[in-house]
Each structure stands twice: as C-alpha cells, then as structure tokens.
Amino acid sequence: MRFSSAFSVASLASVALAVPASGASADTGGSDVYAAQSTALTLSPTSNVKGKSFDRYVSIWFENTDYDMAAGDPNFQWFAKKGITLTQNYAVTHPSEPNYMAAVGGDYFGLNGDPFIAIPQNVSSVVDLLEDKGISWGLYQEDMPYSGYEGFAWVNQKNGANAYVRKHNPEILYNSVATKPERAAKIKNTTMFAVDLENDQLPQWMFITPNMTSDGHDTSVTVAGEWLRNFLEPLLEDKRFMDNTLVLITFDENETYTIQNKVFSILLGDSVPQELVGTTDSNYYNHYSEISTVEANWDLYTLGRWDVGANVFSHVAKTTGDRLRSWYPDNANGVPLSNYYFNVSYPGIFHSKKYAPQPVPDCHSRRMGRTTLPAIKKEWISQQDKNYYNGQLEIPDGAHPPVYPYKY
Template sequence: MRWTPALLAAAALPVLASSVAASAPLPRPDHVVVVVMENKRYDAVIGHARTPYISALARRGANFTAAYGETHPSQPNYLALFSGSTQGVTDNSCLRRPFDAPNLGRQLLDAGLTFTGYAEALPSAGYTGCASGTYVRRHNPWVDFASVPASLNRPLSALPAGWDELPSVAFVVPDLCHDMHDCPKGDADAWMRRELGSYADWATAHNSLLILTFDEDNGTDGNHIPTVVLGAGVRPGDRVERVDHYAILRTIEDAYGLPPLGAAAQATPLRLG
C-alpha cells in the first residue's frame, strides 16, 4: 500500500480523536471539596514514607508535579486561591477589616449555587477573631470578604455526615496541627484519611471532586507545592505542566460557568480528563 496524504490523515484520526477526548472538559461536578494544607515542599509529601495516604491519593488521581504557590508567607496565597488576587497583602497580620472585592464564595451564591467554608477549631460559626487555640484567621480566606455571609463560616464539626448534603463548593481548612504547620506530617496524613477518606472514595462514584493543595512550600524549593485532584472523570497520572492557585480557582469557576476572577483569567484550568 502506498501511503498517500489522504490515507495518512485517515490513519491519524483515531489518535486525534483520542487526544481530544483526553483533554475534553469534565461534566459539571455536583460537589467540589478543596482542602488546603501548610508549608511543605512537593517531595516532602508526595511519595514520602510519612504521608502514605496522601501519596496514595496522588496515585489515584491527577498529581500535579509542577504546582507552585504565588508568594510567601501563607495569607496572600489563601486570598489568591479564593479571589484571584492577593489583595495587596504581603504578610500574616490579622485582617480586621474585610475586603469589598469579588470572590469565589460570592460568585457561587450569585449564580444560585452554594458555598461553605469549614475551619477546624473555629470556636463558633461566624467567628471573626484572629485566633483561638489551634485556629487562625489567616488560613481562612472566606472570612475576609464582606460579601460572604458570616453564617457560611463554620467549624469542621458542621461538615455534613452525608456527602450528598455538601454545598456546591466547600473549602476545608485543618487546624495548625492537622495542616502540617505545627505537628508531624504523619498526623496530617492520618487526619486526611479519617476526615475525608470516605469522601475521596465517594466522589468518584457521585460526580464530585476532591482538590488537595498547599499554601506554600517551606522556602527551600521555589514554592513548589503538592496539588492533587481526585474524583469523577479525573484521569490518574502525573501532570507536568506548571500550575498555581489561580489555575485551581479557574478550574472551579469554569466547572460552574463562572467568569474568572483577577489573575485566574490568565490561568489555564487544571488538566483533569
């Protein structure tokens, strides 16, 4: 057989179709849970002996090997993830006056969807104080925006017992021990399995996503952080393209048909399919 241009093009069609299918957007998820942990470089978590559960999640889902935080220290990274901007914040000082700025929580509510932030050790729903025990406000970005109702700032104990009762998007922030900030990372790994292991299993069968990311690294690897996505339609495997918190925000906004906020408008969504 002589391979004419027409035959070559025809032979390539299955490959092209497969490539298109692999990069096609996922269906709109019923639920997205975003978990944010603290101050660990990529190789201190993914594949590390002390974090076997999170490493297993990375093998089961999309493991972003080139994910990076925006800056140091913690607080501006949380704001970037939630609003597409660091809002000019450059430190961890308690923000006593909320921003009047667009944010993911308000976007979801305005679109007829739902949002709730769950913070471990938050002393009471709607609490706006700077710190209480192992809770710190600097890791809780939704409390920093005036347009997000205080009633949606809830303690982790309010997380629904049935995963189908979750809001459209939930942020889950562990306390200073279970986010790897103050305690051994093995404690955080066990916490992740205990608190969200059943959700990770449930999400794949129920058109939902789990996103685990970190705010920043420990200052030793160019702000290289772990980021893993698991759930319905997510193709397991490593993703080598560079991504950041703005890409995560863009992914959630695209999933629900929301306009991208701030720097998320220039970010490429995470490649999940």
C-alpha cells in the same frame, strides 16, 4: 496604611485595617465566645447545578511542606495513586495568609505577612461568582469556635495548643463575606461537616482547613497525612459526598524559601476519568487555577484578576474547551518560569513596607466567552486606567512586580 484613590469615597467606609499579628491575640476562652456559640447563625443551603466536568468541588489545604517531603509521605502517596498528581502547581508567595486570600479572590494585594486582614467590602471573591449562578458553597474550619467567627485565633481549650487561625480561613478575610450574616453563617466548624453529610446538606463548593496540628503547621507532614487519611478515605465511597466530585488536596506554600515555591497537589474523585487515575499532570498551575477551574466548569463570570489567565486543570479543560498555555519558553522575550521563585510578595495595599495602589479588576476580560461579573463592572468600570490585569498566564512575584499603567 494608605489606600489608593482607586477606592471610591463610599468604599473607604468599609475598609478595615490590617492589624499586625503581634497586636492581635488569640482568644483563649471567654464568656463572649461561649455566648456566641449558642446563638450564632449557621446555614447549610444546598443546590444541584450541573457542571461540565464535576458537580462538586472540594479543596483541602495543608501547610508549609516542600514538594518532595509531601510526595514521600505514605498517606499522601496513597491518595496520589487514586488521582492525578500535579507536578507543576505553585503557591503565589510566602507566608500563609496571602496564599489563602489569593485562592478565593484572585490576588493577594501585596500582603507579605500573617496579620489581621479585612479586605474592603467592594472586593469580590469566588463566593460572588458562585452565588450569581445559584451554586451553594461553604467552608469548614477545624476548631473554629462558632459559625462566622471573626477572631484572630482560637486555641485548644484543653491543652492550649494552637487550633483555629483566621489566616487559614480565606473567605472570612473578605468583608464582602464577613459582614453579611447569611454568608458568614456558611463558614463553620468541621463538626458541621459531619452534620451536613448526615443530613445530605453538603454544598457544591467547599474549602476545608484542618487545625494547626492536623494541617502539619505545628507538627509534620506525617500528622497531616494521617489526618487526611482518617478524614477523606471513608468519604471516597460515600455517595453523599462522592457524587461527580472533584477533590483538590494541596498545600498553601513550601517550607524552604530558597527554592521555587512549588506545592504537592493531587486531584481525585469520581469525576476524574478512570484512565487518569494514578497519573501525573506537568502543566503549569497555581492557586488561581482553583478559581479558573471552577469558573470554567460552571461557566461562571470571572473576577477580572489573576483568575482570568490561570490554567484550568487539564482534564477539566478538555471538557470545557479551555486551552492550556505554557509559561514563556526560555527563548522568548519574557522571563522564564525557572527565574520565578514566588517567595516574596510584590508591593500592594497590604504590604508592610512597599506600598502600591489597589489594582482595579479588568472589566473587559474575556476567556472562552466568560466575562467579568456584572456587579464588579458596575463598581470598577470607571477606573479601568488603574487595571494591571490583562488575562496573562504569567503572574508577578516580588522580584518581578506587576507593571502599573500609570505612575504613583
């Protein structure tokens, strides 16, 4: 794999290779894993930083389901009646892993598969933005064998079924998290969710991933809906969880690659205005809207990537003052949304066949007064000629790749 000269010499030392999935096996058991279970550091810090629209954000992801299929499931319908259904929320590519990567980091850097990926340490994620403002965060991964586990997968120890997979754990993909014990310790098994709830130690930002059975990947949307109902319904009346909280229920990608990659998504929680319960929102969103919404709510810095231009969820934007934008209209010079399928990845450092250089964050980004994180500026400001982000709403896909400001 080649890496662009956009990386400094020092940063190259922190780059880990992308190992093809076929070359990385799942852990089926072993003394090393069991030993680590007994000694792994686990942390559950809390905070109470007030947001403009919500004080807690929870993202729950499911797998590989077409919009209409998910919308027709009785359990997902039940939750839709309690919140806002997003009718134009899109994944950013196929398959799974690049979508998880993008949802916390603002880009997927060309990734077009589900290999073992370790993103260089000088690439920031939403964790850096949250910590800068003292906001607690945590990830809960069903069947993860221990906190901070970096392995490719972990199977069910009773029946051998697929269980935890690294590709569905977005922050462990980033070396800026995985290589720092105090950060990795906040990526935990979902059993720790129950412990943190009981101890009133839930963080303000959460990402929750069911296992390969519960998320519908190896089963069906019916199984996914049943898991969600069992997990989330009791929490809707639990003030230890539901305390000015916004929950996003969504899918990583759709199942059918020949149609637009639109995913069924619901916003709900006690932070949602009562008059919006049971309604729909037809504004254009994508996985980057998760980052932009969190940035707007807590007035965070930005990553300087596709997060800067992403629409903030409408009801939050009304509170923060963010202006919602529409994709190029059909009569504009730009390519209309109807021509974008978001089904193929554009070239990048992680693309298995089509290399492109690492893009540099936009260190001069500005949106509603929000600017790029100073630490990001310090790392990348000298290489702004390699930036292709310009705060635009319209994101690229494989058929409409990003335009670099230089030849390579």
